Amino acid sequence: MANCVRFSPSDLPDGTKPRMYFHDSSYFGANQTLPSPAEVLARSLINERPSNPPPVKFEELNLIVKFGPTVSTSEALCLWEIRKSLNNQVPVPEVYGWDSDGQHVFIYMQLIHGVTLFERYDSLSSDDKRAICQDLRRIMSQLRAIRQSPSNQIIGSITHGPLKDRILDSHPGTGPFPSVRQFHDHLSWLWRRIAPEPEKVIDPWRKSLPDDGPIIFTHSDLHRKNIIITSTTPARVLSIVDWEQAGWYPEYWEYCKATYSVGDWEDWRCGGWIDSFLTPHPQAKEAWDFTCNSIGGF
Structure with a gap:
């Protein structure tokens, strides 16, 4: 097994915040802005699958957005922690942040x-x-x-x-x-x-x-x-x-x-x-x- 990496929940970003963008991620290197929840919903199939809408792809931004009633910031924090602690040795999508609209959490990730x-x-x-x-x-x-x-x-x-x-x-x-x-x-x-x-x-x-x-x-x-x-x-x-x-x-x-x-x-x-x-x-x-x-x- 690889060398042990000690973890503490206090090391994580605050998952209770309704919005958090990781401006040190590669996405913001070109000064891009993330699509708003409204823009994500406009491209989504939420009306066809309200209980489990599929993630929305923004191919032109190399971006995918996961959202829905079961999505939580916990998933974004997992991705953040894995990349931070393991130096990309476990291949996961880079997480760019999250947002919310009062009903859903939207996680912005690398496509x-x-x-x-x-x-x-x-x-x-x-x-x-x-x-x-x-x-x-x-x-x-x-x-x-x-x-x-x-x-x-x-x-x-x-x-x-x-x-x-x-x-x-x-x-x-x-x-x-x-x-x-x-x-x-x-x-x-x-x-x-x-x-x-x-x-x-x-x-x-x-x-x-x-x-x-x-x-x-x-x-x-x-x-x-x-x-x-x-x-x-x-x-x-x-x-x-x-x-x-x-x-x-x-x-x-x-x-x-x-x-x-x-x-x-x-x-x-x-x-x-x-x-x-x-x-x-x-x-x-x-x-x-x-x-x-x-x-x-x-």
């Missing part, structure tokens, strides 16, 4: 020119897949270099707020949690709480969730659609996008979420490719699958 791993997967050779997985293994190693202070470790968002994972966000109590044990106890309670006397229900999977494992910074949605690769051969990873669910999770979480995003029968999973860049956690995965099935996460 990455490439194709998703999902789009190109069926045409990739084994050598291409191997090269991509080598890139991903290096990227994951670098990402895990960001560590919380030993005296201030939590399970939660990058700001030490509630978790953003979509599997959990429709259920009560998304944290933050002061320890891995308390987080696991909460997961166990989530599926037992529907019983008349949940405290009397024995959880056969609880012991499979390791309370002594480390807390690491996690993307939490390594779907192939969120991995941007080159359109040429040999294929290489250009960027990891969509950090809205990222935060501090138990070590096994990244592996469980990555395998959750693909069918058991698909080559990306059954071909061993995920296992080549993320450490498998078979016991935790069984417990995780049971819990997510029980709370309706799938």
Whole structure:
């Protein structure tokens, strides 16, 4: 793993501000101004997909703007922290700032020119897949270099707020949690709480969730659609996008979420490719699958 980089929430820009522009980013080098929320909405498909509008591209500005009811400044702060702490060793879009209109947060980011791993997967050779997985293994190693202070470790968002994972966000109590044990106890309670006397229900999977494992910074949605690769051969990873669910999770979480995003029968999973860049956690995965099935996460 890369050299450890100590993280503190106090090092982050203030995510509670309705507007923040990073004028030291490359976007403002040419004295450009960012499109206003109204200009973004004018180009968007929000009327067709109000609950989940797609990001808006400004090709002429090399800019993409992500917005919507589930978008928060936490994602912008993740991108800011990764680039600041890891010196571009984890390829993510450069974030230029955010704005809001009272209803939505608008995150302004670098437009990455490439194709998703999902789009190109069926045409990739084994050598291409191997090269991509080598890139991903290096990227994951670098990402895990960001560590919380030993005296201030939590399970939660990058700001030490509630978790953003979509599997959990429709259920009560998304944290933050002061320890891995308390987080696991909460997961166990989530599926037992529907019983008349949940405290009397024995959880056969609880012991499979390791309370002594480390807390690491996690993307939490390594779907192939969120991995941007080159359109040429040999294929290489250009960027990891969509950090809205990222935060501090138990070590096994990244592996469980990555395998959750693909069918058991698909080559990306059954071909061993995920296992080549993320450490498998078979016991935790069984417990995780049971819990997510029980709370309706799938």
